[in-house]
Amino acid sequence: MPIFRLPFLLFVLHSVGLVVASRNSSSWLTLTGNAPLVIARGGFPGIFPDSSFASYQLALNTSLSNVILWCDVQLTKDGAGICFPNIKLENSSDISSVFRNSRIYLVNGQSTRGWFSVDYTLDDLKSVYLMQGIYYRTNKFDGNRYNILTVEDVAIKLKPPGLWLNIQYDAFYRQHKLSMRSYILSASRRFVINYISSPEVAFLSTIAERFKGSKTKLIFRFLGSDEIEPSTNQTYGSLLKNLKFIKKFASGILVPKNYIWPVNTALYLQHHTSIVSDAHREGLEVFASDFANDVVFSYNYSYNPLAEYLSFIDNGDFSVDGVLSDFPVTPSAAIDCFSHISNKSSGKAMPIVISHNGASGVYPGCTDLAYKQAVEDGADVIDCSVQMTKDGIPICLGSIDLLYGTTVAQSQFNSRSSNIPEIQETPGIFTFSLTWKEIQSLKPAIRNPFMDYNLFRNPAYKNAGSFLSLDDFLAFAKSKSLSGVLISIENAAYIVENLGLSVIDAVVDALKKSGHNNQTNQKIMIQSTNSSVLIKFKEKTNYQLVYKIDEVIRDADKASIMDIKQFAHSLVIRKSSIFPLNSAFLTGVTKIVSKLHSFNLTVYTSVFRNEFVSSAWDFYSDPVVEINSFVMGAGIDGVITDFPGTAIMYRKNRCLNRGDNIPSYMRPVQPGNLFQAISAEYLPLAEAPSPVLTDSDVAEPPLPHVIKKPSRSGPAASPMLSAWSPIAAPSSHL
Ligand SMILES: *[C@@H]1O[C@H](CO)[C@@H](O)[C@H](O)[C@H]1NC(C)=O
Ligand SMILES: *[C@@H]1O[C@H](CO)[C@@H](O)[C@H](O)[C@H]1NC(C)=O
Ligand SMILES: *[C@@H]1O[C@H](CO)[C@@H](O)[C@H](O)[C@H]1NC(C)=O
Ligand SMILES: *[C@@H]1O[C@H](CO)[C@@H](O)[C@H](O)[C@H]1NC(C)=O
Ligand SMILES: *[C@@H]1O[C@H](CO)[C@@H](O)[C@H](O)[C@H]1NC(C)=O
Ligand SMILES: *[C@@H]1O[C@H](CO)[C@@H](O)[C@H](O)[C@H]1NC(C)=O
Ligand SMILES: *[C@@H]1O[C@H](CO)[C@@H](O)[C@H](O)[C@H]1NC(C)=O
Ligand SMILES: *[C@@H]1O[C@H](CO)[C@@H](O)[C@H](O)[C@H]1NC(C)=O
Numbered sequence: 001m002p003i004f005r006l007p008f009l010l011f012v013l014h015s016v017g018l019v020v021a022s023r024n025s026s027s028w029l030t031l032t033g034n035a036p037l038v039i040a041r042g043g044f045p046g047i048f049p050d051s052s053f054a055s056y057q058l059a060l061n062t063s064l065s066n067v068i069l070w071c072d073v074q075l076t077k078d079g080a081g082i083c084f085p086n087i088k089l090e091n092s093s094d095i096s097s098v099f100r101n102s103r104i105y106l107v108n109g110q111s112t113r114g115w116f117s118v119d120y121t122l123d124d125l126k127s128v129y130l131m132q133g134i135y136y137r138t139n140k141f142d143g144n145r146y147n148i149l150t151v152e153d154v155a156i157k158l159k160p161p162g163l164w165l166n167i168q169y170d171a172f173y174r175q176h177k178l179s180m181r182s183y184i185l186s187a188s189r190r191f192v193i194n195y196i197s198s199p200e201v202a203f204l205s206t207i208a209e210r211f212k213g214s215k216t217k218l219i220f221r222f223l224g225s226d227e228i229e230p231s232t233n234q235t236y237g238s239l240l241k242n243l244k245f246i247k248k249f250a251s252g253i254l255v256p257k258n259y260i261w262p263v264n265t266a267l268y269l270q271h272h273t274s275i276v277s278d279a280h281r282e283g284l285e286v287f288a289s290d291f292a293n294d295v296v297f298s299y300n301y302s303y304n305p306l307a308e309y310l311s312f313i314d315n316g317d318f319s320v321d322g323v324l325s326d327f328p329v330t331p332s333a334a335i336d337c338f339s340h341i342s343n344k345s346s347g348k349a350m351p352i353v354i355s356h357n358g359a360s361g362v363y364p365g366c367t368d369l370a371y372k373q374a375v376e377d378g379a380d381v382i383d384c385s386v387q388m389t390k391d392g393i394p395i396c397l398g399s400i401d402l403l404y405g406t407t408v409a410q411s412q413f414n415s416r417s418s419n420i421p422e423i424q425e426t427p428g429i430f431t432f433s434l435t436w437k438e439i440q441s442l443k444p445a446i447r448n449p450f451m452d453y454n455l456f457r458n459p460a461y462k463n464a465g466s467f468l469s470l471d472d473f474l475a476f477a478k479s480k481s482l483s484g485v486l487i488s489i490e491n492a493a494y495i496v497e498n499l500g501l502s503v504i505d506a507v508v509d510a511l512k513k514s515g516h517n518n519q520t521n522q523k524i525m526i527q528s529t530n531s532s533v534l535i536k537f538k539e540k541t542n543y544q545l546v547y548k549i550d551e552v553i554r555d556a557d558k559a560s561i562m563d564i565k566q567f568a569h570s571l572v573i574r575k576s577s578i579f580p581l582n583s584a585f586l587t588g589v590t591k592i593v594s595k596l597h598s599f600n601l602t603v604y605t606s607v608f609r610n611e612f613v614s615s616a617w618d619f620y621s622d623p624v625v626e627i628n629s630f631v632m633g634a635g636i637d638g639v640i641t642d643f644p645g646t647a648i649m650y651r652k653n654r655c656l657n658r659g660d661n662i663p664s665y666m667r668p669v670q671p672g673n674l675f676q677a678i679s680a681e682y683l684p685l686a687e688a689p690s691p692v693l694t695d696s697d698v699a700e701p702p703l704p705h706v707i708k709k710p711s712r713s714g715p716a717a718s719p720m721l722s723a724w725s726p727i728a729a730p731s732s733h734l
């Protein structure tokens with residue numbers, strides 16, 4: 001019998017071996033060699049009030065299956081342990097409107113006014129509700145009456161895979177005759193505590209003996225390097241030099257992330273320190289804190305929070321043993337789906353990644369550098385928005401108005417402003433008012449679509465790169481392995497009628513001259529919001545024609561789609577035509593993508609950006625969650641993006657080919673779920689639904705023919721407007 005079983009057994013061992021090998025193919029540089037941990041600080045406070053039931057539940061629902069829930073323990077007057085993120089209860093709850101008087105107490109030597117748990121019993125606190133404590137996060141869940149939870153509630157009702165208790169203020173509670181030590185020791189008899197952290201040496205030292213040999217790990221938390229540790233009277237900076245001392249009472253350390261990767265005041269990343277290797281050498285685990293998707297971390301990460309996590313866990317030199325995050329979905333994906341990706345793995349082919357003015361999130365749009373970056377990032381298609389110069393040269397520039405994307409406002413040409421309502425409502429300095437040579441004398445300027453939120457793109461590249469003519473662009477594209485180029489044409493009718501220039505002829509000529517017609521396999525895509533432009537191309541060429549619908553729509557009627565099919569192969573639609581929004585929450589999903597697909601039209605979506613304010617709350621301030629939800633949840637075929645690198649990174653992730661076992665953090669979000677969780681008094685007014693596209697929206701009069709006008713010095717320039725001072729603040733696309 002055993003003889004017959006043997007091959008079967010070998011087979012089983014062999015396949016187990018394969019699984020282990022594939023999971024372990026690049027073993028982790030953590031202390032134990034296991035994957036780093038995700039520690040969810042107060043659950044998921046990026047969305048729900050910190051330490052609320054919903055916050056912890058969302059963390060469990062969207063994170064790695066071994067996620068650790070973090071609770072900041074405070075003690076009530078009657079000695080109960082509650083999870084509350086701040087020693088001052090008015091921060092993150094409505095206590096100041098429930099109980100009249102604040103108190104002043106000494107907290108670590110600082111006189112501090114506030115509402116403190118030591119003055120209230122657990123019963124008193126039943127009438128207090130949790131609220132969002134960070135002003136730039138949504139307050140829409142503040143009416144949900146989330147109670148303050150006890151530590152037991154979290155341990156027993158939520159049954160987390162791991163529980164981490166942070167004891168930030170032992171000395172304060174001792175002054176008030178409350179003992180964290182007794183609380184912790186009695187709690188540890190009632191439920192499993194996996195980690196206990198504290199920034200106080202004395203506290204950890206007093207419990208170290210009791211937890212020796214137990215499952216519970218003690219972690220010393222470092223605060224700012226100039227802050228004084230209250231029991232040793234040393235700065236945290238100097239304690240860091242004595243890891244052997246720490247090792248006497250702790251098995252690990254928790255440090256602010258900038259201890260490991262310092263960021264200078266200009267927000268650039270410096271070389272990493274040796275803290276992680278030093279601590280590992282002493283046998284100490286290292287956890288890093290302060291991760292959140294909705295802050296400006298460092299320009300080096302281009303607003304992609306995944307890139308930041310990867311630099312802590314997958315940098316080739318070391319890995320931290322865990323990260324403390326306000327958005328645990330993102331490190332979960334970073335660890336399981338995005339780490340140890342070899343650059344040979346091709347990943348999925350979907351979605352198609354089309355740049356938006358090149359990698360315009362990284363460099364000024366439509367410059368040589370922006371296109372180089374897009375190609376390096378792995379974009380499938382790079383794009384040129386064609387504009388005409390005064391001397392009739394087609395060039396690539398994101399806007400026909402030089403005020404966006406160039407330094408014209410600071411140049412001698414700022415008097416060439418004109419007001420052309422057919423093009424835009426505000427006055428502009430149009431490309432056709434300057435010669436190509438004049439434009440080349442300007443500098444490119446990076447666009448900052450979220451300047452109103454104080455979010456800027458990398459200032460080091462603010463004016464980097466040089467402008468390209470369409471010829472330059474095509475020559476560059478031809479030398480690269482790309483699957484296509486997209487050429488976008490707007491304002492063609494105005495330019496023909498008023499300037500006597502045919503953009504269409506200019507594009508067709510440039511393509512002929514470049515040899516794209518017969519020498520490359522690159523697909524040529526022509527995009528316009530005006531059907532008459534595409535119809536003209538259909539007559540002359542066999543390029544791929546892309547119809548762009550700038551308006552937000554909720555549907556398209558059959559007649560309009562039949563019309564579109566006459567002149568286009570694919571469409572570009574806005575993000576909110578797919579997932580409609582109210583107050584930046586998704587309210588649902590339209591059927592427009594599947595409808596267009598049923599007519600065999602390809603659907604691209606525009607425009608994706610990394611900055612967290614560019615996407616709905618539902619996407620957790622994570623640009624990859626957003627892309628994934630559009631691709632997996634709505635079935636779009638391609639993304640048009642300022643940050644092609646992020647979309648390519650998404651496409652390479654290892655979790656997409658797991659069939660039915662796609663983990664929660666790589667599943668599309670459920671549109672409307674968060675919106676439905678808003679209580680009645682916080683519910684925003686219903687918004688009028690977006691219109692349905694009809695064939696009258698699609699039909700346009702044919703393009704006028706080129707009539708050579710008598711030469712004149714540029715288009716109607718209005719001297720009245722030369723005093724007008726431009727503010728470059730394009731509106732957000734959200
Ligand atoms: C990876 O390898 C290490 C040691 O080589 C082993 O202890 C660990 O269990 C492996 N992990 C997995 C997931 O197989
Ligand atoms: C978490 O998942 C459970 C089970 O699917 C669901 O009932 C609950 O509403 C979810 N909670 C949150 C906040 O996502
Ligand atoms: C609450 O505390 C956090 C962290 O200390 C701080 O950033 C925030 O501004 C505080 N909020 C209020 C309302 O005081
Ligand atoms: C801490 O240091 C300060 C200044 O060096 C000194 O005044 C104070 O007495 C010290 N406290 C303790 C507890 O050692
Ligand atoms: C971050 O970016 C700056 C500016 O581009 C660069 O000088 C620096 O070397 C980068 N930091 C790291 C760690 O790569
Ligand atoms: C893979 O990445 C390494 C390091 O970033 C780079 O030197 C190498 O050229 C890449 N290989 C390919 C095939 O892209
Ligand atoms: C490709 O097109 C160019 C420009 O139209 C033309 O000069 C050339 O002869 C063509 N080459 C081939 C192989 O057809
Ligand atoms: C779409 O294409 C498929 C296969 O190419 C074809 O069978 C189908 O009839 C087409 N549908 C429409 C609505 O054009």
Ligand SMILES: *[C@@H]1O[C@H](CO)[C@@H](O)[C@H](O)[C@H]1NC(C)=O
Nearest residue numbers: 493530532700701702703704
């Ligand atoms: C589209 O082009 C036609 C000329 O073909 C022009 O009359 C019309 O105004 C253009 N439509 C828009 C919305 O610009």
